[in-house]
Amino acid sequence: MTGSINRPPQMLEALTHHPPGRPRRPGPRGLQRKTLASWLFLLLGIAYFALPLVGTLIFSLRAKPMLSAWTDMINDPQVWSTLGYSFAIGVVTITVSIVLLVPTAFWVRLRLPRLRPVVEFVTLLPFVVPPIVLVFGLITTFSQPPLPLTGTNFGSDVLLVCAYVILSLPYMYRAVDAGLRTIDIQTLTEACQSLGAGWATILWRVILPNLRVSILSGAFLTLAIVVGEFTIANFLARPMFATYLQQISGNLAYQPAAVALMSFGITWGAMGVIALVGRGNQGRIEIGGAH
Amino acid sequence: MVTTPDARGAPSARRGHRRVPWTFLGVVPFFVFATMFLVIPTSYLVVGSFRDQAGNFTVQNYLDLSRPLTANAYTTSIEISLVTAILGGILGFLLAYAVIAGGLPMPIRTGIMTFSGVASNFAGVPLALAFIFTIGRTGFVTVILKTVLGVDVYGAGFTIYSKLGLEIVYLYFQLPLMVLIIAPAIDGLKKEWREASENAGASTFQYWRFIALPVLMPSLMGSMILLFGNAFGAQATAFALTGGFINLVTILIGGQLSGDVLGNQNLGYALAMGMVAIMAVTILAYSWLARRAERWQR
Numbered sequence: 081m082t083g084s085i086n087r088p089p090q091m092l093e094a095l096t097h098h099p100p101g102r103p104r105r106p107g108p109r110g111l112q113r114k115t116l117a118s119w120l121f122l123l124l125g126i127a128y129f130a131l132p133l134v135g136t137l138i139f140s141l142r143a144k145p146m147l148s149a150w151t152d153m154i155n156d157p158q159v160w161s162t163l164g165y166s167f168a169i170g171v172v173t174i175t176v177s178i179v180l181l182v183p184t185a186f187w188v189r190l191r192l193p194r195l196r197p198v199v200e201f202v203t204l205l206p207f208v209v210p211p212i213v214l215v216f217g218l219i220t221t222f223s224q225p226p227l228p229l230t231g232t233n234f235g236s237d238v239l240l241v242c243a244y245v246i247l248s249l250p251y252m253y254r255a256v257d258a259g260l261r262t263i264d265i266q267t268l269t270e271a272c273q274s275l276g277a278g279w280a281t282i283l284w285r286v287i288l289p290n291l292r293v294s295i296l297s298g299a300f301l302t303l304a305i306v307v308g309e310f311t312i313a314n315f316l317a318r319p320m321f322a323t324y325l326q327q328i329s330g331n332l333a334y335q336p337a338a339v340a341l342m343s344f345g346i347t348w349g350a351m352g353v354i355a356l357v358g359r360g361n362q363g364r365i366e367i368g369g370a371h
Numbered sequence: 372m373v374t375t376p377d378a379r380g381a382p383s384a385r386r387g388h389r390r391v392p393w394t395f396l397g398v399v400p401f402f403v404f405a406t407m408f409l410v411i412p413t414s415y416l417v418v419g420s421f422r423d424q425a426g427n428f429t430v431q432n433y434l435d436l437s438r439p440l441t442a443n444a445y446t447t448s449i450e451i452s453l454v455t456a457i458l459g460g461i462l463g464f465l466l467a468y469a470v471i472a473g474g475l476p477m478p479i480r481t482g483i484m485t486f487s488g489v490a491s492n493f494a495g496v497p498l499a500l501a502f503i504f505t506i507g508r509t510g511f512v513t514v515i516l517k518t519v520l521g522v523d524v525y526g527a528g529f530t531i532y533s534k535l536g537l538e539i540v541y542l543y544f545q546l547p548l549m550v551l552i553i554a555p556a557i558d559g560l561k562k563e564w565r566e567a568s569e570n571a572g573a574s575t576f577q578y579w580r581f582i583a584l585p586v587l588m589p590s591l592m593g594s595m596i597l598l599f600g601n602a603f604g605a606q607a608t609a610f611a612l613t614g615g616f617i618n619l620v621t622i623l624i625g626g627q628l629s630g631d632v633l634g635n636q637n638l639g640y641a642l643a644m645g646m647v648a649i650m651a652v653t654i655l656a657y658s659w660l661a662r663r664a665e666r667w668q669r
Contacts, residue, residue: 118473122483125466125546129490131512132498132543135505180404187397195398202405208650209413210604212621213643216628217412220419242408249405301492310495310607311621315628326496326611337504340497344489351489 133344140337149334158324159339163307166321169237170306173244174299177252178288180245182295185256186287190265203253206246211311218243219315236316243312248302255298259291297354304350308343413647420640432641440633441623441642448620449649451534452602455541460595462542463549464557470550471557484554487547494544495607502540502612507531532613540612541605545598552597556590556664593660600653603646620646 143149153159188196206214222229222239229235265287272282288295313320325343329336423429436442469475470483506512508525516522530536560583568578606621615622620642626632627639 115474118469118475121465121469121473122475122479125462125469125483128546129486129543132501132505135511136501138511139504180401184398184401191394192398199398199401202402202409204654205405205409207600207654209409209647210606210621210650212604212606212624212628213416213646214409214412216624216639216643217416218408219628221412221415242404245404246409304492308492308495308497310611311625314607314610315625322496322607325500329496329500329611336500340500340504343497344493344501347493348489351485351492354488355485 133341136337136341140334140341143334149338152332152335153338153342156335162319162321162324165319166307167303169240169244169318169320170303172241173248173306174252174302176241177245177248177302178256178295178299181249181252181256182288182291183283185253185260186265186283189257189260190269200253203249206249211243211247211309214243214246215312215315218312230316236318240312240316240318243316244302244306244309247305247309247312248298251301251305252295252298255294255301256291259294260287262294263287263290293357296357300350300353300357304347307346307350416640416643419637420644422637424635424637432635432637433645435635435638436641436645440618441638444618444620444623444642445645447534447618448603451538451541451619452599454538455545455602456595456598458538459542459545459598460549460591463546463594464553464591466546467550467553468557471554472560483550487550490547491544491551494605496611498540498543499608499611502531502536502543506536506539532616534617537609537612537617540608541602544608545602548601549594549598552594553590556587556594560586589660589664593657593664596653596657596660600650600657603653604650 140149141147143152184199188199209217218239219230221227222235223231229239268286268290269282272286277286308322309320310322310326313323314326321343325336325339328339420432421428421430423431436445466483470480502510504510506524508530510531513524516524531540564582564586565578568582573581604621606619606625609617609619609622610625613622615626623632624639624643624646627636627642631639633639633642
């Protein structure tokens with residue numbers, strides 16, 4: 081399957097060959113018009129995407145004295161405590177996710193290839209169950225015996241992390257699986273075993289280091305999602321960064337503008353790391369999902 | 372009659388019997404986790420949606436979804452998702468095409484792709500706030516329109532807290548998502564096809580009508596369907612923007628979760644299940660179209 085037009089190859093060649101003296105390519109004029117239209121479209125796009133950010137920046141500077149929205153933010157201990165909490169939840173989520181998914185993806189590729197469609201299906205389920213439905217189900221299930229997790233702060237934290245691990249399944253599993261595809265796990269495993277390594281050693285000292293790059297992109301996407309996530313955090317009443325921003329947007333005037341911009345900066349930072357890490361393998365797309 | 376164990380068969384059978392569970396043990400943690408935190412909670416809602424308040428089996432909850440409040444939530448959600456999927460799809464495609472195949476310098480392409488990654492993830496509370504600061508009643512675009520151009524959009528009845536306002540906000544993550552997922556399809560359009568069609572005397576219109584669009588169609592449709600699901604499942608942005616005063620399915624589920632606004636827990640479960648059903652159809656349609664689109668991307 082070459083996926084080309086259904087003609088004999090020599091005919092296709094004749095079609096793509098330009099007869100001398102009859103240039104059919106778009107002339108300089110046509111090319112210019114196309115490029116001009118592209119530039120125009122690009123500028124319109126940039127304007128639409130820049131305007132809300134500019135609007136937020138202007139709004140944050142309307143406070144008197146001028147930079148007080150920013151100094152208030154910097155001096156607000158709760159901004160930093162909620163941000164720290166969100167990052168901590170993010171790091172725990174990523175750790176649990178790695179501990180859960182790396183052995184699973186490794187084992188499925190090594191020993192249970194027939195199970196792959198099943199595991200992949202499960203990792204895609206979070207696309208079908210939106211966060212609001214997930215948290216609805218979680219609260220319904222875990223607010224009663226045998227596991228009344230919502231009753232305590234620690235229980236709610238556990239539930240929050242587990243919900244985020246579920247939310248990150250599609251991205252993390254894909255990242256890990258893509259990484260495993262690029263290394264010869266069969267040979268590596270046999271080599272390790274012939275040297276007397278156990279499964280834990282193989283995973284920790286051989287497989288995991290080889291997956292570093294691909295895991296990193298999944299991890300930073302997860303971090304960006306967790307730090308910005310609102311729906312689940314809100315219903316579990318956790319002091320996350322996004323819920324705090326929502327809370328102050330109701331009763332503070334200008335500071336929320338500064339915090340919103342910082343939130344954008346964090347997303348930008350996480351995506352920047354992904355772009356840096358993923359240099360060289362273009363075509364990989366990272367699509368998030370907590371809106 | 373006493374059966375004597377087959378001397379050759381028994382050991383291998385026993386070994387095979389023991390080996391199977393050991394191999395499967397490796398994936399047990401994953402399935403236990405997914406069952407506990409995804410399958411059981413969802414099943415809880417499924418079971419509850421088929422029960423009345425006394426605990427008997429019923430399909431009444433699903434019939435009750437046609438009541439004004441819930442039916443209206445579905446139509447509003449679907450309308451907003453459709454509008455932003457189609458608009459975001461078309462505009463996102465045009466932007467992606469301009470950047471990839473429009474003769475713009477390469478760094479611009481890289482920049483736009485990275486930014487699309489950021490913007491498609493920039494949603495929820497900060498996004499809603501950014502738009503309130505921009506096209507809210509005292510937002511700077513609103514003020515500029517009024518003072519410089521003399522256009523009073525709020526006087527004309529526009530408000531950001533409406534369906535239209537929400538659609539404008541949703542486009543902020545819909546459009547870049549389209550750019551990200553349609554880019555590989557645009558890359559898949561071979562230069563040779565264009566050249567071949569031009570050499571055969573085809574006009575630009577004919578090239579698009581008979582070659583480019585048919586090739587792109589599965590990708591375009593699939594991407595827009597994914598955008599539909601993306602908007603349909605969104606809750607945070609709408610909640611932060613309207614404070615819960617717009618009647619979307621996600622907002623209504625949220626209201627049900629925090630205060631039983633429907634006055635019937637089981638109806639709430641059915642509401643959530645209706646949403647899962649729509650998402651499932653969306654994802655199935657997307658993966659079917661994505662498989663069709665792959666044919667052209669080798």
